[in-house]
Amino acid sequence: MSAPIRRxxxxxxxxxxxxxxIRLAVGGxxxxxxxIVRLLLGTVGVGVAVTVLLFAASADHAISERSTRQLAGVAxxxxxPGATPLSMRDDSTYFRGEYISVRxxxxxxxxxxxxxxxxxxxxxxxxxxxxxxxELLRSDAGTLxxxxxxxxxxxxxxxxxxANPGDLRAYVGADASLLGKQVYAFxxxxxxxxxxxxxxxxxxxxxxTLLAPVFVFVATSARIAxxxxxxxxxxxxxxxxxxPQVRRIAAAESLVTAAAGLVLGTVxxxxxRQLAPSVQVRQGGLFVSDVTPPWPLVVVIVLAVPAxxxxxxxxxxxxxxxxxLGVVRRTKPVRRRLWWRLxxxLAGVAxxxxxxxxxxxxxxxxxxxxxxxCLLVGVPALLPWLLERAVSRLSGGxxxxxxxxxxxxxxxxxxxxxxxxxxxxxxxxxxxxxxxTGQAREFDPGRLPQRSTTQVEVDTDPAVAGAVTxxxxxxxxxxxxxxxxxVELHGPDPSQSPGVQVADCATWRELAGLQDxxxxxxxxxxxxxxxxxxxxxxxxxxxxxxVRPLGTWTVPDLTPVTLPGDSRYAGSSGLMVTxxxxxxxxxSRVWATGSxxxxxxxxxxxxxxxxxxxxxxxxxSVFIPDPVRLSSSQRAYLAIRAGLLAASVFTLLLAGVSLxxxxxxxxxxxxxxxxxxxxxxxxxxxxxxxxxxxxxxPLLLGIVTAVAAGIGVGAxxxxxxxxxxxxxxxxxxxxxxxxxxxxxxxxxxxLPSLRxxxxxxxxxxx
Numbered sequence: 167m168s169a170p171i172r173r174x175x176x177x178x179x180x181x182x183x184x185x186x187x188i189r190l191a192v193g194g195x196x197x198x199x200x201x202i203v204r205l206l207l208g209t210v211g212v213g214v215a216v217t218v219l220l221f222a223a224s225a226d227h228a229i230s231e232r233s234t235r236q237l238a239g240v241a242x243x244x245x246x247p248g249a250t251p252l253s254m255r256d257d258s259t260y261f262r263g264e265y266i267s268v269r270x271x272x273x274x275x276x277x278x279x280x281x282x283x284x285x286x287x288x289x290x291x292x293x294x295x296x297x298x299x300x301e302l303l304r305s306d307a308g309t310l311x312x313x314x315x316x317x318x319x320x321x322x323x324x325x326x327x328x329a330n331p332g333d334l335r336a337y338v339g340a341d342a343s344l345l346g347k348q349v350y351a352f353x354x355x356x357x358x359x360x361x362x363x364x365x366x367x368x369x370x371x372x373x374x375t376l377l378a379p380v381f382v383f384v385a386t387s388a389r390i391a392x393x394x395x396x397x398x399x400x401x402x403x404x405x406x407x408x409x410p411q412v413r414r415i416a417a418a419e420s421l422v423t424a425a426a427g428l429v430l431g432t433v434x435x436x437x438x439r440q441l442a443p444s445v446q447v448r449q450g451g452l453f454v455s456d457v458t459p460p461w462p463l464v465v466v467i468v469l470a471v472p473a474x475x476x477x478x479x480x481x482x483x484x485x486x487x488x489x490x491l492g493v494v495r496r497t498k499p500v501r502r503r504l505w506w507r508l509x510x511x512l513a514g515v516a517x518x519x520x521x522x523x524x525x526x527x528x529x530x531x532x533x534x535x536x537x538x539x540c541l542l543v544g545v546p547a548l549l550p551w552l553l554e555r556a557v558s559r560l561s562g563g564x565x566x567x568x569x570x571x572x573x574x575x576x577x578x579x580x581x582x583x584x585x586x587x588x589x590x591x592x593x594x595x596x597x598x599x600x601x602x603t604g605q606a607r608e609f610d611p612g613r614l615p616q617r618s619t620t621q622v623e624v625d626t627d628p629a630v631a632g633a634v635t636x637x638x639x640x641x642x643x644x645x646x647x648x649x650x651x652x653v654e655l656h657g658p659d660p661s662q663s664p665g666v667q668v669a670d671c672a673t674w675r676e677l678a679g680l681q682d683x684x685x686x687x688x689x690x691x692x693x694x695x696x697x698x699x700x701x702x703x704x705x706x707x708x709x710x711x712x713v714r715p716l717g718t719w720t721v722p723d724l725t726p727v728t729l730p731g732d733s734r735y736a737g738s739s740g741l742m743v744t745x746x747x748x749x750x751x752x753x754s755r756v757w758a759t760g761s762x763x764x765x766x767x768x769x770x771x772x773x774x775x776x777x778x779x780x781x782x783x784x785x786x787s788v789f790i791p792d793p794v795r796l797s798s799s800q801r802a803y804l805a806i807r808a809g810l811l812a813a814s815v816f817t818l819l820l821a822g823v824s825l826x827x828x829x830x831x832x833x834x835x836x837x838x839x840x841x842x843x844x845x846x847x848x849x850x851x852x853x854x855x856x857x858x859x860x861x862x863x864p865l866l867l868g869i870v871t872a873v874a875a876g877i878g879v880g881a882x883x884x885x886x887x888x889x890x891x892x893x894x895x896x897x898x899x900x901x902x903x904x905x906x907x908x909x910x911x912x913x914x915x916x917l918p919s920l921r922x923x924x925x926x927x928x929x930x931x932x
Contacts, residue, residue: 183411187418190398205423211827212427212471213434215384218817219467220435222377223459225809231456236329238282240354243347243712250275252287255346255711255784259776261311266299266334270784272344279351281337283327288339293317296328296335310773314780331443331451340784345627345755347711368601370534371883372810375594376817378542382587384471385478413480420479424472502554507547514540518882534886538879545593545868545875546586552867553578566852569843570859581832581864585909589868591821592905595814596876597883599897602807604880604889609803622762622772624649627785631758634786637778638762644775648673649758653716653748655704664697667735668743668753678735678742680727686746690724694740700724706748708756716751734761762788822908829916833857837923844924853924854917858910865909869902 191205241254253272258265273287280287288294293315295303300322302308303315317338328335402412439457459467517537521530557574574581624647626634635647650669657663671683680689690698698704700723706716727742729735735742745753762775772790779786833840840853877893884891 179411180414183414184418184421186402187415188422190415191419191422205426207827207830208423209426209430210823212384212424212475213430214823215380216428216431216467216471217434217438218380219377219471220431220459220464221439221457222373222380222813223463223467224439224457227458227460228452228456232329232452235282235326237354238352239327240352241347241349242351242353243349245348246350249279249350250277251348251350252278252281253340253342253344253346254281254349255340255344257784257787258789259314259787260790261302261308261334261773262770264334266336268336268338270338270340270344270346272340272342272346274342279349281327282352283323283325284337285321288317288320288337290339290341291317292320292339294321294323294337295319296323296333298332299334299336302334310770310777313777316780325453325455331453338783344784345710346784368605368883368887369806369810370531371538371601371879371886372598372806372813374535374538375542375597375879376810376813378539378594379587379590379817379821381474382543382546382590384474416479417476420475421472424475428468428471502551504551507544507551510540510547511544514538514542514544515878515882518886521886537882541875541879541882542590542593545590545871546583549586549589549864549868549871550579550582552871553582553864556867557863564855565848566855567859569848569852569856570863573856573860574863578864581860582868585825585861585864585868588821588825588865588905588909589872591817592869592872592901593875593879594817595901596873596898597879598810598814599894599901600877600880600892601883601887601889602810603892603894603897604884605803605887607890609800622775622788622790624760624762624779625787625789626758626782628754628756628758630782630785634779634782637782638775641775641778643771645763646676647760647762648676649760650677651708651753651756651758653706653708653751653753653756654713655698655706655719657704662697664741666698666741666743668745668748668756671744674735674742674744676734678727678733679730680742683744685744686749687725687744688722688747689727689742691735691740691742692726692728696740698724698741706751710755710757714755716753716756719748719751722747822912825909825912826915829861829912830919833916833919833923840920840923841925850921850924854920857916857920858913861909861913865906869905872905873898873902 245251251274253274255270257268257270259268260266269281271281271287272290278287284294295315300319303312303319315336315338323335323337402415407415439454442452442454442457445451514537517533517540521533521537553574557571557578560571560575562568563571624634624638626649628651631649635649638644638647648669650667650673652665652667654663654665669677671680671685674680674683674689678689683689690696698721700721703718703720706719707713708716724741772788776788779788843853844850876898880893881891
C-alpha cells in the first residue's frame with residue numbers, strides 16, 4: 167500500500183475513533199439517559215470553571231479601560247503651538263457623602279479642546295451631566311441637589327468621559343470671567359512609578375492562589391464517571407479495538423464535555439457580565455464593555471481547557487489496564503509512589519526561596535507565578551498518597567465506618583479528588599490571609615474615620631467674600647465665618663514651601679485670641695518650629711488651579727505670641743500676618759478659606775449650606791476635609807485586598823458547585839453497589855453515615871495538607887514581599903471550619919440521591 171493511501175487510512179481510522187467517542191459521550195440506546203446525566207454533570211463542572219477563567223481574564227482589561235478613561239480627562243496645561251486654550255476650573259461638591267466632580271469651562275475659541283465624552287464645550291449657562299448624575303437629579307432624592315445645577319441641561323456625557331457607570335460628574339459652561347487653568351489638550355500618561363514591588367508580588371500570589379483551584383476543578387470534572395468509561399472501553403477492547411484506539415475514543419469523550427463546558431461557561435459569562443454596572447467594588451462598578459477578555463487570553467482558555475481535560479483523562483488511563491474481560495482498576499490498586507508527588511512541592515520551594523522582588527521584572531513575575539503554582543499543585547498530588555497511607559491500617563469500628571474505610575482502601579483516588587479542589591482553595595485562602603495580615607502593618611490605614619458632618623471648609627473668591635459671609639450668616643445654627651488668605655513662601659528647597667495665612671486683625675482676634683493685634687505686624691506662635699526668620703526674602707505665590715507668583719516678600723520683625731488653649735489657628739508655619747505687612751503684594755486674587763462650624767446635626771444641613779452658596783457658582787465652594795490622607799500605596803493595597811476578597815467569593819462558589827457535582831456523580835456511579843448493599847439488608851442510614859465518613863476522612867487530611875501548604879506559601883510570600891509573617895490562627899480555624907461545613911453541606915444535599923440509588927430498581931437498570 168502506498169504512503170498516501172496509508173495516510174488516508176490512518177486519518178479515516180482516527181476520525182472514526184473520535185466520532186465513536188463523541189457518540190458514546192452523548193449516549194444512545196438504553197444508556198442514553200445515563201450518558202446525558204454524565205455529560206450534564208461534566209459540562210456544569212467545566213462550565214463554572216470557564217466562567218471564572220473568563221472573568222479573571224477580563225480583570226486586566228477592566229482596570230486598563232478604567233485607567234485609560236481617567237487619564238483621558240487629565241488636562242494638559244503645557245502650551246501647544248497653534249492651539250486655542252480652554253479655560254477650566256476644577257470644583258467639586260458632595261451630596262449625602264457622594265463625591266460629585268464639577269468642571270467649569272469656557273472655550274476661548276472654536277478650536278479649544280473638547281473634554282472627553284462631550285460633543286462640544288458647553289456655552290455659558292449650559293450644563294452637561296453624567297448619566298448617573300442626571301438620573302440622581304431626576305429622582306426624588308435629588309430634589310435637594312437641583313439648586314446646585316441651575317443651568318439648562320443640554321446633554322449627557324459619553325462613556326469616554328466617565329470612570330465608571332456611577333460616576334457623578336458635570337461640565338458647566340462659564341463666561342469669559344472664569345479664572346482657571348488654560349487647557350491645551352486632554353489626555354495624560356500613566357505614572358512610571360508603577361506598583362510597589364511587594365504589592366505586585368502580593369497581587370501575583372493572590373491571582374495564582376485563586377486561579378489554581380479552577381484548573382484543578384477542570385481536571386477533576388474531566389474524570390467524572392471514570393469507572394463507567396473504563397467499562398465502556400473494556401467492551402470496545404472485547405470487540406477488537408486496540409489500546410491507541412481506546413485512548414483516542416476516551417479523548418474524544420473528554421473533548422465533548424470540555425466543548426459543552428466551554429459553551430456553557432461562555433453563555434454564563436456573557437449573561438453575568440451584564441450585572442457589572444450594578445456590582446459595586448472600590449471606585450464604583452464597571453461598564454459591560456470593560457468586562458471583556460482579550461482575544462489572546464480567550465484563545466488560551468479555549469485551547470487550555472480541552473487540552474487539560476484530555477490530558478487528565480489520558481493520565482487516568484495511564485495506570486489502568488483495560489482488557490477485553492475487564493479493567494484492572496477494579497482489583498487491588500497498585501500502591502502510589504511518593505517521589506514524583508514531591509517534585510512540584512520542592513520545585514516551588516526552591517524557586518520562591520531563591521527569588522527577590524527588588525524589581526518588578528517580567529522574569530521575576532513569571533518565577534513567582536510558577537513557584538506558587540507548583541506549591542499549590544502539590545496539594546492535590548499529595549492528597550491521594552496521604553489518604554492511601556492513612557486508611558491502609560484502619561480497621562474495626564461501626565458498620566458505617568467499616569464500609570467507608572473499605573471503600574477508601576479500594577479507591578482512594580476518587581474521594582481525594584472530590585476534596586482536592588477545596589483543599590487548594592483553603593490553602594490559597596490561608597496564604598492570602600497571612601500575606602494580607604503581614605502587609606497590613608505597613609499599608610492598612612485601619613478603620614477610616616467618618617467625615618465630620620459638623621465642620622466644613624469654605625473657599626471663596628475674594629471678590630465675593632463679603633457676600634458669601636453674609637449668605638452663610640443667614641443660616642440658623644452656623645457660627646460666623648472667618649476667612650484667611652493662604653500664600654506660600656518658596657525657598658531654595660522646592661520641597662519646603664511654608665504656608666502663611668493673611669487676615670485682618672478682627673479675624674486674628676477671633677481665631678488666635680490676638681487682642682492687641684496691629685495691622686502691619688507679623689505674629690509667630692512660640693510653640694511652632696522656626697521655619698521663617700526676620701529679614702529673609704522669599705518669592706511668594708499662591709495656588710489657584712496652578713501656582714501663581716505674587717512677588718518677593720521680606721519678612722519683617724516677628725512678634726512672638728502665646729496662643730490660648732482654645733485657639734482655632736492651625737497654620738503649619740506659625741505665622742499670622744496682617745495685610746499691611748504684605749503691602750507690596752497684590753492679594754486681591756488670592757482665594758480666602760475659612761472653617762464653618764455647624765451647630766445643627768440635621769442630616770441634610772450640610773446640603774442646605776452648599777445650596778446657599780450655589781448662586782456663587784465657581785466663585786465659592788464648600789468641602790469636608792479628608793480626616794486621613796491615604797498614600798498611593800495604601801490606596802493600591804486597599805484596592806488589591808478588595809479585589810482578592812471579591813475574587814475569593816467566585817472561587818468559593820466554584821468550589822461549592824464542583825463539590826456538589828462530584829458528590830452527585832459519586833452516588834450515581836456507585837448506585838449498583840449501593841443497591842446491592844441495600845438488598846442484602848444494610849440500612850440506608852448506615853449507607854448515609856458511610857458516605858459522610860467517606861468525605862470526612864479525606865476532608866480531614868485535606869485540611870491538614872491545606873493548612874501546611876497555605877502557611878508555607880504565606881511564609882515564602884512574606885519573605886518575597888519583605889513583610890512580617892504572621893499566622894492568624896483564628897482565620898485559619900474559621901476557614902478550615904467553613905471548608906468542613908461546605909463539604910458536610912454538600913454531603914447532606916447528596917443524601918436524597920443516595921436513597922434513590924438504594925432502591926432495587928437501580929439494580930434492574932444495570
